[in-house]
Amino acid sequence: MIFKPVLSFEETLEHRTDLYVLVDASESMSVNDYPDTPHRLSLAARQVEEYLARLQTAFEVKRYWFDMRAHEVEQGQWPSPEGxxxxxxxxxxxxxxxxxxxxxxxxxxxxxxxxxxxxDVVKEIAALGPPRIYTVGIGTDLTAQSGYQDISIEDVRAPEESTVNNIAKITVDVEAIGLADRGIQVELRERDAPLASAPLRLDALPGSQSATLTFTPETVGRHTYSVRIRPDPAERRSENNERDVHLLVTDPKIRVLYIEGVVRPEYKPLKSVLETDPNVEVLALVQVKRGEFLQSGSMTGVSLTGFPQTLEDMRKFDVYIVGDLDRSYFSRQQLENLKTAVSEGRGIVMVGGYNSFGPGGYEGTAMEEILPVEVGPRSIGQETTPFVLRLTPEGANHPIFYGTTDFFQYQSQTPRERLPHLKGCNILARAKPGTSILAEHPERTNENGPLTVLAVHNYGKGRAAAFAADTTYQWYLPFKAMGRESPYIKFWGQMVRWLANKEVKEQSDKPGVDLLVRKPYYNPGEKVLIRAKVRAEEGRATNFATITGALLGPGNERENLTLALVQGSVGVYETTLDPLDPGTYKVLVEARKEGVRLGQAEVEFTVGRPNQEFDRLSIDRALLKKIAQTTGADYYEPAAFGDLVERLRTLMIKEDIHREVGIQTVPGLFPILFGLFLAIVTGEWLLRKYYQLN
Known part of the structure; x- marks a missing residue:
C-alpha cells in the first residue's frame, strides 16, 4: 500500500432527461367551465407555471402549446385559445x-x-412509438352541472347536391340541456336572407331532437347556407348555435320517355346509352304484344302501362322519343295534352319506322302540328336505299352534331370516318316554313328537293325534331370502344340535350387542363379526389400527358402530387388525397405532353368548418385515459397535478459511482504524499518520546 497507494471516491450522479409539457390552445379551451372562473387554457398554464420550478429540478422542461400543430412557448408567454x-x-x-x-x-x-x-387518435399515437404520455384532463362534463343551460346544433343532414327550382330538405339535430319546454325557431339563411324556418319545442329527454327545413333553391351553383338558432339569454356559449351547410345546386337530370311500338334493333342500344348517361333518367316502354308495354330504364317512382294519359303525367318528363308506334295508340286527348306539354317547354323527336310519320297515320293530327314537317298520308311510303347522312351547312354547325361531323358527308366532302349505312328512311312530304333542315338523303329527292332526314324547329317554348332514318343502331357496335366519344352516343346524347334546351356548350379547341374537386368543403377524416381533364392538339382529349402539381396547405406546407390516367377514360387523370388537417388548401397542376406544356390550373377547397371547436364542449376523459394507458402512463385530474409532478421527480435517473485513482499515475503527486507520510510518522515519534509515551 505504501508503494502502490490509491485514492477512492464515492458519488451519486443525477441524469437530467427531457420532459415535454404539451398544452391545448384550441378554441374549445376558451370555455369557462364555471361562471366567473378562468378559461381552460388559463387554468392549465397556471398549473404548469406553478410547478415548473419543481419539475426543473429533475428535468429539462420543454413547454409547447398546440391546436393543429405544436409550437414551443416563447419567453414564457402562452397564447390565447384561438385554434x-x-x-x-x-x-x-x-x-x-x-x-x-x-x-x-x-x-x-x-x-x-x-x-x-x-x-383513430389512440391507434395513430401508439404507432408513433412515443414515450409515456401522462394526460391531464382540463375541463368538466358541462351537461352534468346543476343549472347548466345550452342549445347546440349537433348535426346537419343535407344532400351534397340538389336541383334548381325543386324542393330541398335539410334536417337539423338539436340538443338542449336545462331548457325543457322552451320554444325555439330553427332558421335557414343565405347571406342573412331568410330562406326557411321550423319551430321546435325542446324536451327534457337525453339525446337530440330533429327539425326539417324545406326550401327551393332558385339559382344554379355552389351555395353556403347557415343554420341558426337564436341564443337563449341563459346560455353560457352560443358558438354551437350555428352551422354552415354547403349545397351544389344543379340543373335537374333530363327525364326522358322513350316508347317503341315494336321490339326492334334500335331499342336496346338506345335505351342503354340513355341509361348510362350521367345526366339522363330514362323510362323506356316497348310493346311486347298488342296493347301491352314492358317498362324498364333508370327512372324510379313512375309507373306507366303506355304513353301517359294525362297532362300531369306528361309533365313528369322533359323529352319524349317516339319510335315505331302507330297513331292508333294515342287518343285525341293524349295528342292534345302532348301538344300542350311541348309548347310549355318540353322536347319531342319522332324516329323513322314503318309506323312513324305518314305511314303511321299522323297526318292532320296534333302530332303533325308539333313536328317541323308535314308527314304526308299513310301511302307516302319508305325509301329503302342504304345511305350515309349528308349534313347541311346548318346541320354541320348545329349542337346535335357537335364533335361528330367527321363521320357524315358534308356538301361534296366524303366522311373522314366511315359510318355504316343506314338501311333507309321515311319519306316526309315537306319541311314547314322556318324549319331548320340539318340532314338530307345524299341521293334521293322528291318534288321539294332532297329527302329530309333530320329537321328541327321550336314549338311554343319547346322544341321538336323529325328524324326519318330507320335506324341508327348500326352506328353503335363499330364505335363502342370510343366510349362517350362514340358518334352514336354523342349524337343521341346531344339530341336529347338540345330537345331539353340543355345542349352542351362548345368546348375549347385549344390545349389545356381543367381541374376540379368533387366539392369545395370536406369534413375532417374524408379523402379528397382531385381530377383533371386534359386537352392536347385541337382541344382533343389525350391519354399521353404527364400531370404534376402541388398541394399547398395551411402554414405554407407543400406536398408534390402526380395525377395518373383513369383506366378506361379518355383524357381524365386523378389522384386521391388521404384525410387532411382542417384548413384551406390549394391544388396547382401542370399538364405536359412530350415536354410541351399544355396548360396549368388551380383549385381551392377547405377541410373543416367554422366553430367546429364548439360542437362538443364537455371534456372527453375517455379518450385521454386511452391515450395514457396505451403509452404505459396514467390519467390525472387537474387537482392531482402536484401528485403527477412528484411521481415524475422520483423517476429521475440516479447512478452511484465508485472510482479509484492510483497515486503513482499522477505526476509529482507521489513524492509529495510520501514526504507528508514521513513527516506525520516522524512527528508522532517525537511526540511520544517527548511525553515519554510507549
Whole structure:
C-alpha cells in the first residue's frame, strides 16, 4: 500500500432527461367551465407555471402549446385559445420530431380531449412509438352541472347536391340541456336572407331532437347556407348555435320517355346509352304484344302501362322519343295534352319506322302540328336505299352534331370516318316554313328537293325534331370502344340535350387542363379526389400527358402530387388525397405532353368548418385515459397535478459511482504524499518520546 497507494471516491450522479409539457390552445379551451372562473387554457398554464420550478429540478422542461400543430412557448408567454381545430396526433408527432427520444422521460398532455381532425387518435399515437404520455384532463362534463343551460346544433343532414327550382330538405339535430319546454325557431339563411324556418319545442329527454327545413333553391351553383338558432339569454356559449351547410345546386337530370311500338334493333342500344348517361333518367316502354308495354330504364317512382294519359303525367318528363308506334295508340286527348306539354317547354323527336310519320297515320293530327314537317298520308311510303347522312351547312354547325361531323358527308366532302349505312328512311312530304333542315338523303329527292332526314324547329317554348332514318343502331357496335366519344352516343346524347334546351356548350379547341374537386368543403377524416381533364392538339382529349402539381396547405406546407390516367377514360387523370388537417388548401397542376406544356390550373377547397371547436364542449376523459394507458402512463385530474409532478421527480435517473485513482499515475503527486507520510510518522515519534509515551 505504501508503494502502490490509491485514492477512492464515492458519488451519486443525477441524469437530467427531457420532459415535454404539451398544452391545448384550441378554441374549445376558451370555455369557462364555471361562471366567473378562468378559461381552460388559463387554468392549465397556471398549473404548469406553478410547478415548473419543481419539475426543473429533475428535468429539462420543454413547454409547447398546440391546436393543429405544436409550437414551443416563447419567453414564457402562452397564447390565447384561438385554434380553429384540435389535432392531438399531429401535436404529439411534432413534439417527437423535436425530441431526443433516448433522453425523453415523457410527455405531459393537458387538454379537454376534443380532437376533431378525424382518424383513430389512440391507434395513430401508439404507432408513433412515443414515450409515456401522462394526460391531464382540463375541463368538466358541462351537461352534468346543476343549472347548466345550452342549445347546440349537433348535426346537419343535407344532400351534397340538389336541383334548381325543386324542393330541398335539410334536417337539423338539436340538443338542449336545462331548457325543457322552451320554444325555439330553427332558421335557414343565405347571406342573412331568410330562406326557411321550423319551430321546435325542446324536451327534457337525453339525446337530440330533429327539425326539417324545406326550401327551393332558385339559382344554379355552389351555395353556403347557415343554420341558426337564436341564443337563449341563459346560455353560457352560443358558438354551437350555428352551422354552415354547403349545397351544389344543379340543373335537374333530363327525364326522358322513350316508347317503341315494336321490339326492334334500335331499342336496346338506345335505351342503354340513355341509361348510362350521367345526366339522363330514362323510362323506356316497348310493346311486347298488342296493347301491352314492358317498362324498364333508370327512372324510379313512375309507373306507366303506355304513353301517359294525362297532362300531369306528361309533365313528369322533359323529352319524349317516339319510335315505331302507330297513331292508333294515342287518343285525341293524349295528342292534345302532348301538344300542350311541348309548347310549355318540353322536347319531342319522332324516329323513322314503318309506323312513324305518314305511314303511321299522323297526318292532320296534333302530332303533325308539333313536328317541323308535314308527314304526308299513310301511302307516302319508305325509301329503302342504304345511305350515309349528308349534313347541311346548318346541320354541320348545329349542337346535335357537335364533335361528330367527321363521320357524315358534308356538301361534296366524303366522311373522314366511315359510318355504316343506314338501311333507309321515311319519306316526309315537306319541311314547314322556318324549319331548320340539318340532314338530307345524299341521293334521293322528291318534288321539294332532297329527302329530309333530320329537321328541327321550336314549338311554343319547346322544341321538336323529325328524324326519318330507320335506324341508327348500326352506328353503335363499330364505335363502342370510343366510349362517350362514340358518334352514336354523342349524337343521341346531344339530341336529347338540345330537345331539353340543355345542349352542351362548345368546348375549347385549344390545349389545356381543367381541374376540379368533387366539392369545395370536406369534413375532417374524408379523402379528397382531385381530377383533371386534359386537352392536347385541337382541344382533343389525350391519354399521353404527364400531370404534376402541388398541394399547398395551411402554414405554407407543400406536398408534390402526380395525377395518373383513369383506366378506361379518355383524357381524365386523378389522384386521391388521404384525410387532411382542417384548413384551406390549394391544388396547382401542370399538364405536359412530350415536354410541351399544355396548360396549368388551380383549385381551392377547405377541410373543416367554422366553430367546429364548439360542437362538443364537455371534456372527453375517455379518450385521454386511452391515450395514457396505451403509452404505459396514467390519467390525472387537474387537482392531482402536484401528485403527477412528484411521481415524475422520483423517476429521475440516479447512478452511484465508485472510482479509484492510483497515486503513482499522477505526476509529482507521489513524492509529495510520501514526504507528508514521513513527516506525520516522524512527528508522532517525537511526540511520544517527548511525553515519554510507549
Amino acid at each position: 380553429d381545430a384540435t389535432n392531438l396526433t399531429r401535436a404529439v408527432k411534432d413534439v417527437l420530431a423535436a425530441a431526443r427520444k433516448i433522453d425523453t422521460s415523457g410527455i405531459i398532455l393537458m387538454s379537454d380531449g376534443l380532437h376533431n381532425a378525424g382518424g
